[in-house]
Amino acid sequence: MQLLKLVESEIQIDVPLPWNVRNHDCTLLLARGHVVSSEAQMQALLERGVYVDLEEKRAVEALSAPKPAPPKSIYVRWADAIDTLETLVHDLPHAPDFPAKIDALAQELITLTDLDADIAIFMAVRQDQARHLRYGYSHSVYTALLAILMTQRMEWTAANIRLVTLAALTMNASIADLQSQMASQDYPVLDRQRAQLRAHPFDSAALLAQAGITDTLWLEAVRQHHEQANGKGYPTGTTQIKELAQMLRMADVFMARISPRVIRPPMSVQDAARQMFRDDKGGAMSSAIIKVLGIYPPGNLVKLASGELGVVMRRGAEARTPLVAAVTDTQGRSVTTTLHRNTAEPAFAITGPAADDKNLLARVPPERLYGYAQMGAQQT
Known part of the structure; x- marks a missing residue:
């Protein structure tokens, strides 16, 4: 037994002792829970010399130490990312430490995508239609x-992946609230709104520059993200x-097409992909969208040859054969259990x-579909 001598600050009057108090030879003097009731009693103990078993003291301290908060789920972390972006953009151009904070947010998105890309795609495809007021940030x-x-997918360098992430997060800094308003309004775009939209690439870049962003590639991508090669x-x-701006525009337009508005429903992922592929003339960027999402991406509701309806959970080895969870029986009635369907099997093939x-x-x-603790990295 290794003894540690107690000092006055470790003994409290009228508070039960959290451990046994011993003499220098390990003899028990006061049992755990004993109450030192007066200053005189405490001074007498200290003058005599009192000790505690070091291991016992450490065990008590470990029990009384604040418990660390449980790790956040991947779903909460995606929601937190939207909250963080909203806070940062609201404070522009005077957001404290904006360059460092937006860089940390970009790295968080890259990390979350690497942790489980299928969950990330699921949340993007299945945007909560009740949250139009946050559309500008989501x-x-x-x-x-x-x-x-x-x-x-296109094997860009880590530095350029980081840059396009930063540009995507900040491309609409000057109109994020306007976008949210427009997503929730039940009338067409007004002339004054259209004027703000047309000016926002330069306005957003100006806000970023005022906030301390000096990276010319980042700022140029924001300025050009609505330009087109045909002029x-x-x-x-x-x-x-620039290629960075082309990539940004492609991702921006695709996500806008599949996102809901009060005034119109979202375009299906399949129609959006076909239109993008046609507009891009089958170029590398539109092809990359199809390759990373698949024909039926996570979050998509599909019909199965079995007569069931299912929601896509994970991309498969082939673009047309993802893993699906049935959400109805063959009669179209909702089911409460989650039954996985391998759509590579003819009986459960996707019919559309x-x-x-x-x-x-x-x-x-x-x-x-994925559980509360799903944090594993996903196949690509």
């Missing part, structure tokens, strides 16, 4: 996600567009996307 986060997946883009109509007429997906949270 759109930038999910655009960043898609840009990360595309650039990883029909805005705000300048230039045809000399399904319309969510009965709002089935609202009753299938990601936790039901």
Whole structure:
């Protein structure tokens, strides 16, 4: 037994002792729970010399130490990313330590994408239609996600993946609240809103520069992210567009098309991919979207040859054969259990996307499909 001599600050009057108090030869003097009731008694003990078993003291301290908070789930971390972006953008151009904080947020998105890309895609495809008021921020986060997946597929350098993530998060800094308003309004875009939209690439870049961003590639990508190679883009109509800006525009437009608005439903992932592939003339970037999402990405509601409806959980080895969780039986009735269907098997082959007429997906949270502690890295 290794003894540690006690000092006055470790003994409290009228408070039960948390450990046994001993003499220098290990003899027990006061049992744990004994109450030292007066100053005189405490001084007498200290003058005599009192000790505690070191291991016992450490055990008590370990029990009384604050318990660390449990790690956040991957779903909460995605939601937190949107919250963080909203806070940072609201404070522009005077956000304290903006360059460091936005860089940390970009790294968090890259980390979350690497942890489980299928969950990330699921959340982007299955955007909560009740949260239009946060669209300006969630759109930038999910655009960043898609840009990360595309650039990883195209084997961009880590530095350029980081840059496109930063540009996606900040491309709409000057109109994030306007975007949220427009997503929730039940009337067409107003002239004054359209004017703000056309000016926002330069306005957003100016806000970033005022906030301390000096990276010219980042700022140029933000300025050019609505320009097109045919000269029909805005705000300048230039045809000399950097690759970073082209990637940003591709991810931005695709995510906008599949995102819901009050005034219109989202375009299906399949239609958005076909349109993007046609507009890009089958180029590398539109091809990358199809390759990273698959024909039926996680979050998509699909019809199965079995007669069931299912929600795609994970991409498969082939673009048309993802892993699906059935959400109805063969008669179209909702099921409470989660039955996995391998769509590479003919009996459960996907026959096409399904319309969510009965709002089935609202009753299938990601936790039901992936579990609460799903943190493993996903296959690509």
